[in-house]
Structures are given as structure tokens and as C-alpha cells.
Amino acid sequence: MRPWVWPMSGAVSEPSPSAPPMQVHGRRLEALPDGLFIPPGALELLLESFAGPLELLLWLIRRNRMDIRDIPVAEVTRQYLLYLHEARRRNLELAAEYLLMAAWLAEIKVRMLLPVPPAADDEDCDPRLELARRLEALATVQRQAAALHTLPQAGRDFWSVYPATHSALPLAPPLVTLADVVNAWQALLLRPARKPPLAHTLTNQHMGLRQRMMELLLHCRREPRPWSFIEILPPAVDRLTLAVSLLALLELLRQQALALIDDEEGGWRIAAVAVAEERRVIFDA
Amino acid sequence: MREALLALFLSSAEPLSREQLASICDDNPDCAGWEAELDTLLAVGEGVLQLVCVAGGYRLQIHPRHNAILARLHVEAPRPLSKATLETLAVIAYQQPVTRPEIEHWRGVAVSAQIMQQLQDRGWIMVAGHRETPGRPALWVTTSQFLEHFSLVSLAGLPTIIGAAEAGCEEEKGRRDPS
Amino acid sequence: MREALLALFLSSAEPLSREQLASICDDNPDCAGWEAELDTLLAVGEGVLQLVCVAGGYRLQIHPRHNAILARLHVEAPRPLSKATLETLAVIAYQQPVTRPEIEHWRGVAVSAQIMQQLQDRGWIMVAGHRETPGRPALWVTTSQFLEHFSLVSLAGLPTIIGAAEAGCEEEKGRRDPS
Numbered sequence: 001m002r003p004w005v006w007p008m009s010g011a012v013s014e015p016s017p018s019a020p021p022m023q024v025h026g027r028r029l030e031a032l033p034d035g036l037f038i039p040p041g042a043l044e045l046l047l048e049s050f051a052g053p054l055e056l057l058l059w060l061i062r063r064n065r066m067d068i069r070d071i072p073v074a075e076v077t078r079q080y081l082l083y084l085h086e087a088r089r090r091n092l093e094l095a096a097e098y099l100l101m102a103a104w105l106a107e108i109k110v111r112m113l114l115p116v117p118p119a120a121d122d123e124d125c126d127p128r129l130e131l132a133r134r135l136e137a138l139a140t141v142q143r144q145a146a147a148l149h150t151l152p153q154a155g156r157d158f159w160s161v162y163p164a165t166h167s168a169l170p171l172a173p174p175l176v177t178l179a180d181v182v183n184a185w186q187a188l189l190l191r192p193a194r195k196p197p198l199a200h201t202l203t204n205q206h207m208g209l210r211q212r213m214m215e216l217l218l219h220c221r222r223e224p225r226p227w228s229f230i231e232i233l234p235p236a237v238d239r240l241t242l243a244v245s246l247l248a249l250l251e252l253l254r255q256q257a258l259a260l261i262d263d264e265e266g267g268w269r270i271a272a273v274a275v276a277e278e279r280r281v282i283f284d285a
Numbered sequence: 286m287r288e289a290l291l292a293l294f295l296s297s298a299e300p301l302s303r304e305q306l307a308s309i310c311d312d313n314p315d316c317a318g319w320e321a322e323l324d325t326l327l328a329v330g331e332g333v334l335q336l337v338c339v340a341g342g343y344r345l346q347i348h349p350r351h352n353a354i355l356a357r358l359h360v361e362a363p364r365p366l367s368k369a370t371l372e373t374l375a376v377i378a379y380q381q382p383v384t385r386p387e388i389e390h391w392r393g394v395a396v397s398a399q400i401m402q403q404l405q406d407r408g409w410i411m412v413a414g415h416r417e418t419p420g421r422p423a424l425w426v427t428t429s430q431f432l433e434h435f436s437l438v439s440l441a442g443l444p445t446i447i448g449a450a451e452a453g454c455e456e457e458k459g460r461r462d463p464s
Numbered sequence: 465m466r467e468a469l470l471a472l473f474l475s476s477a478e479p480l481s482r483e484q485l486a487s488i489c490d491d492n493p494d495c496a497g498w499e500a501e502l503d504t505l506l507a508v509g510e511g512v513l514q515l516v517c518v519a520g521g522y523r524l525q526i527h528p529r530h531n532a533i534l535a536r537l538h539v540e541a542p543r544p545l546s547k548a549t550l551e552t553l554a555v556i557a558y559q560q561p562v563t564r565p566e567i568e569h570w571r572g573v574a575v576s577a578q579i580m581q582q583l584q585d586r587g588w589i590m591v592a593g594h595r596e597t598p599g600r601p602a603l604w605v606t607t608s609q610f611l612e613h614f615s616l617v618s619l620a621g622l623p624t625i626i627g628a629a630e631a632g633c634e635e636e637k638g639r640r641d642p643s
Contacts, residue, residue, distance in 0.1 A: 045640070049553070050629045051548055052548070052572050054571075054572030054573070055572065055573075069369040076311045089391065103363065119418060128411060130556060134569075134572060137569070137570050137572075138570070138571060138572050140570075140625060141551050141554055141555055141571055142551065143304070143625045144551075144554035144557070144558045144622075144625050145547070145553070145554040147554075147622070147623035147625060148550060148553060148554050148557065148614065148622075149550060149625070151615060152616040153458075153613060153614060153615075154612065154614075154615070154616045155538060156544075157528075157615075158525050158526070158528060158615065159292075159296040159525060159526045159530075159531070159532075159534045159538070160293045160296075160385060160524070160525045160526075160612070161296065161473070161474060161513065161523075161524040161525060161526060162297060162390050163477045164295070164334060164345045164346060164474045165344060165345070165346045165347070166346060166347040166352065166355050166471075166475050167347075167349045169352055169355055169356045169359055170356060170360070171360065171406060171407060172360045172362065172364075172596070173407075173434065174363055174365060174407070175363045175364060176371065176434075176442075178436075178437070178444070179369065179375055180371055181378055181435070182375070182443070182444045184368075184371045184375035184398075185375035185378070185379050186446050188375060188391055188612070189446060196346045209397045219367045231540055247419055247420075250419075250420075251419060255288060285427040288511060288512045289530055289533050291511065291512050292512045292526045292527075292530035292534060293533060293537050295512065295513070295524075295526055296526055296537065296538065297537065301537075305537075309533065309537055313533070313536075315533070316533070325623065331511075332467065332511070333467045333470050334474070334512070343472075347475055348471075349470060351471035354468045354471060354472060354492070354495070355472070355475050356472060357488045357492070358472055358476065358484075359475065359486055360478075415495065
């Protein structure tokens with residue numbers, strides 16, 4: 001088989017681009033023991049530091065100083081599988097992609113043993129092309145990430161000025177003329193009849209606000225102790241009575257005839273203000 | 286030392302307290318005399334910047350003499366009022382003094398607090414008192430700035446809407462003197 | 465005039481472009497000669513302040529001679545980016561606009577939602593549209609805040625990676641025109 005030629009220019013040899021890529025042919029066995037040495041207990045850490053099988057593969061290739069454009073697939077596959085076996089032996093969990101990659105490597109190895117169809121272009125036929133492409137892409141990303149990391153970063157290498165405050169600025173007058181206001185008013189007047197104002201007229205005597213205020217005050221004065229809101233409501237309270245009672249309570253509080261007392265349990269109770277302090281309660285509010 | 290203090294204030298999103306400054310500067314030989322410098326900064330500022338005392342410490346502020354140019358950068362171009370805001374303003378102008386529930390009645394929809402705030406920020410409306418009914422609702426009126434903006438001498442100068450006066454009065458009577 | 469320029473820069477949360485400054489200053493007699501002042505500021509700064517060109521505009525930053533004391537104030541610096549996050553950001557920065565499956569293709573592993581969220585939370589990436597292919601995947605690009613954080617004038621300022629262009633083109637071609 002003729003040596004396969006990578007169609008792109010520029011060698012990929014990290015981490016030291018200055019070192020010329022070592023010739024792999026005939027040096028496989030020599031490189032292997034060094035590449036495979038794993039300090040005890042370090043495998044887990046090692047595998048964790050990889051984002052996936054592609055990165056492990058790229059690391060193996062660099063460690064063996066192999067040429068990404070001419071991967072000795074048999075050797076890389078052997079080393080890759082050794083790592084996988086070692087991980088399995090130590091009961092480390094490996095994602096399914098690791099096994100998928102192993103299968104892919106095996107497939108490439110098999111296809112490389114098949115004779116090349118004479119008519120086909122060498123480049124298209126090399127079964128390693130797609131793998132090399134993906135490794136190249138990952139290597140590119142890694143170099144780009146490293147380049148980003150060297151850029152000066154805010155809060156690490158420099159500090160920007162945080163915007164200083166300034167006194168309130170005058171607002172731009174809105175674009176509105178008197179005619180706009182007049183037209184708006186006219187439009188409102190020309191609208192179809194509005195519903196009556198949302199005000200409840202309490203005609204029913206026992207629903208009257210004044211009545212409820214008096215009842216409430218008497219209720220609270222009858223026994224000078226703090227009352228809960230529930231206790232001061234009339235029996236069988238409906239929505240409207242509840243609303244009127246609340247309004248009455250608020251009005252009495254405002255006039256300081258009743259007072260709110262903290263019950264020290266996160267709630268409050270109502271008590272009549274001592275008669276000595278009593279102010280004339282205006283029921284005609 | 287003044288420069289280091291300025292650098293600290295310029296880079297900080299929050300006001301810096303004397304305690305914070307002390308924890309940074311006290312054991313730092315480069316920062317000797319920082320307290321005197323802080324007092325100087327407080328007294329005379331530095332260039333366009335003033336050091337002001339706010340809750341939680343000190344913070345830099347741009348001298349108000351630059352407000353005119355800052356306004357050109359930060360103040361948005363004038364925009365027309367929204368329909369809702371315009372209607373609210375019209376009700377207050379023609380019906381004042383008026384409560385918020387009354388405005389809502391005229392407009393037929395709730396008036397958002399945002400609209401009232403917007404008109405207040407413009408200085409066109411204000412609270413002139415409270416109606417002595419339960420809840421004591423605020424009574425809204427227009428301001429002299431409102432008159433000024435629309436070149437009106439007085440509220441009497443508001444254009445009369447033909448046919449509307451009666452409707453308005455009817456409404457007023459109906460609402461204010463419930464029989 | 466220098467003071468007015470400084471006030472503008474000091475009050476602005478974003479870099480100001482020459483066009484913005486021109487629209488504020490050009491018709492303002494108080495601002496005569498602002499361009500010369502801008503150039504002076506760019507060249508020599510002012511006190512602790514340096515004017516730098518970033519993200520298509522100019523922004524003030526604090527002279528690095530004060531970095532030591534600033535580091536003492538800003539002890540809660542953001543955590544350094546993880547390798548996975550930095551790689552994802554690199555793919556987006558260099559290959560934008562790019563879809564998530566494309567990012568995964570470049571890196572050879574799945575990109576977690578958490579990483580994308582983290583980059584969005586920092587305000588460095590955003591969706592700029594959708595690729596008109598089945599599923600309409602979101603197209604990710606970097607923001608001007610990204611440029612600001614990494615002190616870049618524009619995307620053209622990203623460090624050049626030898627060999628990346630060819631690899632990228634091959635990738636693009638292969639992915640976008642599946643035969």
C-alpha cells in the first residue's frame with residue numbers, strides 16, 4: 001500500500017509543535033512501554049480528565065509521538081483497548097462511546113487489510129480519513145481553547161471601570177401636544193356608556209359600615225382582651241359582611257379606637273384602646 | 286496612594302466602607318496614609334469624580350456639572366406617550382381632583398401604578414389631598430409644570446369639549462353625591 | 465473637553481463607539497476638538513485610567529499597575545473556566561454561527577446543557593437565529609460582552625490558529641452539503 005497523504009497542509013503535533021514528529025514506522029514497540037505506564041490509582045483520574053474517547057485517542061497518539069496524518073491503527077487500537085481493559089479490571093465505569101470507538105478502530109483496522117480498488121483515489125480510500133479528520137478537529141479546538149485562555153480576561157488580568165453613578169438626569173419631554181390630550185379626552189367621552197362606578201352601595205342596615213363599626217367597638221370593649229379577627233366577625237359571615245367588617249376594622253384602627261397587638265406568634269390580635277385614651281369615634285366616615 | 290484608592294472605587298460595583306478599605310489597606314505599606322487621602326477625596330474629589338457617602342460606604346459619582354453631556358448619552362429620544370398614559374392624563378386634566386378608581390371608571394380599565402409613576406416622574410401630576418371616604422383615596426391633580434409644558438395659563442385654558450361638559454357634570458354629580 | 469469625554473466613558477456600562485461619540489459631540493460647541501482629546505486619552509490615559517479599544521468601541525479600564533490591590537478587593541473572582549466550558553466557548557467563538565450538534569462534532573463529545581447555560585449566564589453567547597435544516601437547530605454566536613471580557617476589538621482579533629482554517633473549511637463543507 002502506498003503511504004496515504006493527508007490532503008491538508010500543516011503538521012499536527014502537540015504539545016510541542018517545535019519537535020519534529022517522530023517516524024512511527026519501525027518504532028512502535030519502543031514507544032509502547034513508556035506510553036502505557038500508568039501510576040497505580042491514576043487511571044481513574046486520567047480517564048476522568050478526558051472529555052471522551054476521541055480525546056483519549058488523541059492523547060495516546062501524542063504520547064506515542066505518532067503522526068495524526070498517518071496513524072498506525074493496529075498499534076493505537078491495541079493501546080486503546082489495553083486502557084479499556086485496565087479500566088474494566090478496576091471496575092471503572094466507562095461511557096458507551098468508549099466501546100463505540102473501540103468498534104470503530106477495529107473496523108478501520110479490518111478495512112485497511114482489504115486491497116485498495118485500483119481505480120479509486122488514494123485519499124478517498126484510506127479508511128483512516130474520517131478518524132484523522134475528527135482528531136484534527138479536536139486538536140484544533142484544543143488549540144483554540146488554549147489561545148482563548150491566554151487572552152487577557154476581565155477580573156483576572158485587568159479590571160474595567162464600573163460605571164460611576166451620576167445625579168438624576170432630566171427626562172426627555174415626551175412627544176405630546178395639547179391636542180393629543182384633548183383628543184384622548186374626547187375619545188373617552190364618545191365611548192359607549194360606561195358601567196356604573198365600581199362602588200358597592202350598602203343599603204341593607206345590618207350591612208352598613210357605621211353599624212359594623214359600632215358592633216365591633218362594643219364587642220371589643222365588652223371584654224378588654226385581645227381578640228382574633230375570626231372572633232369579632234358575626235356568625236355565618238358572607239363575602240360582603242367580611243369585606244365590610246374589614247373596612248370597619250381598618251377605619252377604627254385609623255381612628256385609634258382599636259389597636260393591633262402582636263400576638264408573638266407571627267400574627268396579630270385586636271384590642272380596644274383604653275377608654276381613658278378614647279377619642280370620639282366618627283361613625284359618619 | 287490616592288491612585289490606589291481611586292482604582293479601588295472605580296472597579297467596585299458597590300460602595301466601599303471604611304472597614305473594607307481598612308482590611309485592604311491597613312497591612313499594606315503602599316497604602317500608608319490612606320485615611321487622609323480618603324478625607325481629601327471626600328472633600329475635593331478628583332477631576333470629574335466626586336466621592337459621596339451613601340448607605341454602606343463611599344462611592345464615586347460624576348460631578349453634576351457634566352449632566353448636560355451625560356443626558357445626551359443616557360436620555361432616550363423623546364417618544365410619544367402610550368395611549369393608556371395619554372388617556373389617564375386627559376382624565377386627570379379634565380376631571381381633577383380625581384381618585385384612581387374614578388380614573389379607572391372613566392377609562393373602563395385598571396390604571397397601572399407604572400402609568401401614574403410615569404406621569405409623576407414627568408412632574409405633570411401630583412396628589413393634592415385625600416377624599417374623606419373610607420380608604421381615603423388620593424386626589425390627583427395636574428401641576429404647574431403640566432400647564433407650562435402645554436403653554437396653558439391656567440386650567441381654564443383647557444379646550445372645552447362640546448357636548449362633553451354636560452356628560453362630565455352628570456357623571457360628577459352621580460359619582461360624588463350618591464343619594 | 466477631556467473632562468466631558470471622561471465623564472461620558474465613566475458613566476457608560478458599554479464601550480462607546482466613535483460614531484456614538486460623534487453623535488453626542490459633533491454639534492456641541494463645548495465639545496470642539498473631542499477627536500484629538502480621544503486620541504490623547506487612547507495614547508496616554510488619565511491618571512489611573514487607560515482607554516482601550518474593545519468590542520467595537522472604547523472603554524476605560526484601570527491601569528494594570530494597580531492589579532495587586534484590586535485583586536485584594538475582588539477576592540471572589542469568578543471561578544476559572546473548566547476545560548469543557550473553555551473548549552465549547554472556543555468552538556462557538558471560532559466557528560460561529562454554530563449549532564449544538566456541530567459543537568459536539570468538533571469536540572467529539574456531548575455538550576451538557578449546563579455548560580451552555582453557564583456561558584449564557586456569563587452573557588458570552590446567544591442564539592442568533594436558526595439553521596434552516598430539519599429541526600431548525602439554534603445557531604450560537606458570541607456576544608459583545610464576550611469581546612469585552614477577553615479584551616478583543618472584534619472577532620477578527622481572535623488569535624490565529626495554524627491549520628484551523630483548512631480543518632474548519634473541510635468540516636463545514638462536509639457538514640453543510642451532505643452529498
